[in-house]
Amino acid sequence: MDAARYAITHTVSSSQPWSKQTQVVVVDQWVYPNNAHTSRWVYLGAYYFDTNQYGTDYVRLESDTLDSGAGVMAADAVRFAPVRYRIYLPLVMKRWPPIPDVPVLNSINNPNGGSGYTVSWQAAYLASTYTLQEATNANFTGAVTRYTGAGTSWAAVNKPVGTYYYRVKASNSWGDSGWSNVQQTTVLPPAGWQTIASQNFEGTFPGAWAVWDNNGTSYGEYTWGKRTCRPYAGSYSGWGVGGGAQGAALNCGSHYPHNANGWMVYGPFSLMDAARAELQSKLWLYTEPDNDYMLRGASVDGVHFYGYATSGNTQGWADRSLDLSNVPTLGNLLGRSQVWVALVFASNGSTTYAEGGYVDDVVLRKCYRECPSGSGASTAAGRQAQEVAVMVTRNRGGTLGVPGVEPQPFVSPLSAPEPFRSPLPVPEP
Ligand SMILES: [Ca+2]
Ligand SMILES: [Ca+2]
Ligand SMILES: [Ca+2]
Incomplete structure (x- = not known):
């Protein structure tokens, strides 16, 4: 052995x-x-x-010694071969619990300040779902969750004007990552002129406008009416005395009545954040100078209207506009939340001319940014028409105005002794 x-x-x-x-x-x-x-x-x-x-x-x-019986302890050779071992533990063990990486929010592509845009982020390691928050401040006070799910983007649609901040986090069954970087975008108001209201008398009239005879049925009822007598464009224009019980019966070319007091009003509307705003119209006028007139005016209470009264003869169609940043007495109405505009045709108790006044292509518009110059605001009289700054007071048309304001008796400032000077009382603050 x-x-x-x-x-x-x-x-x-x-x-x-x-x-x-x-x-x-x-x-x-x-x-x-x-x-x-x-x-x-x-x-x-x-x-x-x-x-x-x-x-x-x-x-x-x-x-x-092998055992007592062997007696021989020998081998041909013995090799002693030490081996060094190293044990490598998995690196994943350092990340415990295995919550997801913090996702990276991509910059938001919305160069024109549109109301629709996409918020997207890069997929995060170990993420199962994502939570997207939106806020109107960088501190995310009052933040709201806009998206929760496995996707990596969210589409914003019809966002109101403003600046929006976003952040996203990733989650899995072990927990949540931290919040991502913040991205923001600003939704701008639309560029260029925005029509608030218009009236070309071709369709429904008065539509969104309110019309009434400010002295009611006294002296007959005459209001603005949609008529074919003298259009500027299309088939119709608005005749200052062409509507109402008696006005609608007037034949084209008739003289306007005494004591006419027809109102055509739009409002209230907001000029918050507006950079420009104006009321434009085409005007055809043939009235007794000074005493019978067409007024374009604006109001901040729906009762007292300030503007310009045109009388006399425009010798055809003319452009008229009222710059709502520079209204007589009221001054700048930009930034106001409630504004009214009015077109008033009024006559006194004696002397009438044929027809009186028409308007067409009435456009009330505002602009927030990138406002091209309009057709040219006109406050000049020109030709044989006179123009003065006036204030008139609504005492009818109960569907408009501010509750609680007592109707004021109408007193035409144009009835004042010659020469007329606008009283232009200062409005209540
Ligand atoms: Ca027309
Ligand atoms: Ca009347
Ligand atoms: Ca008159």
Whole structure:
């Protein structure tokens, strides 16, 4: 029998006692080498020493007595082959719990300040869902959640004017990431002129406008009427006395009545944030100078209207406009939340002319930005018409105005003794 038994002993310092490992190696040459082990060396086993991982280990291979009957302790050769092992732990273990990465919010492409745009973000590692917040301030006070889901974008539609801030976070079953970077975009009001109301008398009249005879049925009822007598464009224009019980019965070319007081009003409307606003119309006028007139005016209470009264002869169609940033007495109405405009045809108690006054292509418009110059605001009289600044007071037309305001008796400022000077009382603040 040719056999050997070896023991492995170990110490962390050569000056310290050797300790014998419990494992022993047995080499039995009846078994090794044999056909199953063609290697020159027979692999016997591995022994692990973990008491001194970073220092020096001292390992010794000692022969040992096989057993009492063997008596022979020999081997052809013994090779002692220490092997160093390193264990690598998975890096994922450092990320615990495995919450998602913080997503990155992309910049928002909305160069023209449109009311529709897309907010998008980059997919975050380990994210299952995303939460998108919107706020009107960079601190996200009062923020609202605009999107929750697995997608990576959200489409904004019909956003009101303003600046909006966005941030997004990612979530999975382990928790939430932090909030992303913030992106913002500003929705601008529309560019160019915006029509608030218009009237070309070709369709429904009065439509959104209110018309009434400000002295009621006294002196007959005469209001603005849609008539074919003298259109500027299309088939119809508005005749200042062509509507109402008696007015509708007037033949084209008739003289206007005494004490006419026809109102045509639109409002209230808002000029908040407006950069420009104006009332435009075409005017055809032939009236007794000074005493009978067509007024274009504006109001901030729906009762007292300030503007310009034109009388005399425009000798055909003329342009008239009222700049709502520069109204007599009222001044600048831009920024007002409630504004009214009126067209008034009024006559006194004596002397009438044929026809009186017509308007057509009435346009009330405002502009927030990129406001091209209009057709030219006209406050000049021109030709044989006179124009003065006046104030008139509504006392009828109960569907308009401010509740609680007592109707004021109408007093035509144009009835004042010659020469007329506008009283232009200062309105209540
Ligand atoms: Ca027309
Ligand atoms: Ca009347
Ligand atoms: Ca008159």
